[in-house]
Amino acid sequence: MITELKSSELYKYKALLHEQGQLEAKAVVKGVNPGRIFVDNVDTPASGLIWLGNNDGFFFIGNENNKAFNSELNHFIDTVIVPEARKIGMTWFEGIGDHNKWDETIKRVLENRHLGSWKQRVYTLQKDDYKDSSFEPAMEKGYHIAKISERLFENSNKEVENIDFLHSRIVESWSSINSFLNKGISYCVIYKNKIVSICFSNFAVDSMHAIAIETVEEHQGKKLAQKAALAYVKECLKNNLILYWDCMDSNKPSIAVAENIGFRNAFNYTGYEFKIG
Structure with a gap:
């Protein structure tokens, strides 16, 4: 029977994780970022499913050939995952194996669900690989970069009009503001007292930080994300952190930015999805 673990016990199951797997799964198991873990056996788990706390997907971990776990997956998804996903407005199940041996299992077990797939690339950047290039874009008049501090986050003087935009993005990935x-x-880009672009750590494990970037639609196309990302990268490297950038294989502009800065392709993986009926 697939059972959910108590949040206080997640760290006990790090042995299920693949050493070269995705950072998000590790961050949940280590208790840095929120999430839920469901396993085949609480006492002696062999396989599990992680539901990221930002509702951005599911990770299959552990033994991909566990017949007991795999035979229950569809029933578990239908009776536990789907009803809870509907309550929060999720319309797609997006699943990823934390090692590539899960790929064939996912395709086989979920074959009756009109399964689609996509490709992802993971890049990492360490201090010695960083290219302090001259391609840094100029910023149009009226825009400025700010490091997000406790003072800015609290916004007690109301200098930022859309502070909820920042708050909502942070709490999607972090268990608390203090933890973040x-x-x-x-870092963010501000225009006329509004945050229009942000680059932040959305998952972190030890010295490795995953990057999330977003620019509001009406300000896209001005390379604001590049500007915020460069400030973020420099801050992380100054603190001897390793950067982790996960992007779709089809996102050529994002890949070009990463490679121009010095990011190296660490590994690639496949994601799988189906519509929640």
Whole structure:
């Protein structure tokens, strides 16, 4: 029977993780970022499913050939995952194996669900690989970069009109604001007292930080994300952190930015999806 673990016990199951797997799964198991873990056996788990706390997907971990776990997956998804996903407005199940041996299992077990797939690339950047290039884009008049501090986050003087935009993005990935302020790094671009682009750590494990970037639609195309990302990268490297950038294989502009800065392709993986009926 697939059972959910108590949040206080997640760290006990790090042996299920693949050493070269995705950072998000490790961050949940280590208790840095929120999430839920479901396993085949609480006492002696062999396989599991992680539901990221930002509702951005599911990771299959452990033994991909566990017949007991695999035979229950469809029933578990239908009776537990789907009803809870509907309550929060999720319309797609996106699943990823934390090692590539899961790929064939996912395709076989979920074959009756009109399964689609996509390709992802993971890049990492360490201090010695960083290219301090001259391609840094100029910023149009009226825009300025700010490091997100506790003062800016609290916004007690109301200098930022859309502070909820920042708050909502941070709490999607972090269990608390204090946790983010203590462990994460973030920069934003401000225009006329509104945050229009952000680059922040959305997952972190030890010295490795995953990057999330977003620019509001009406300000896209001005290379604001590049500007915020460069400030973020420099801050992380100054603190001897390793950067982790996960992007779709089809996102050629994002890949070009990463490679121009010095990011190296660490590994690639496949994601699988189906519509939640």
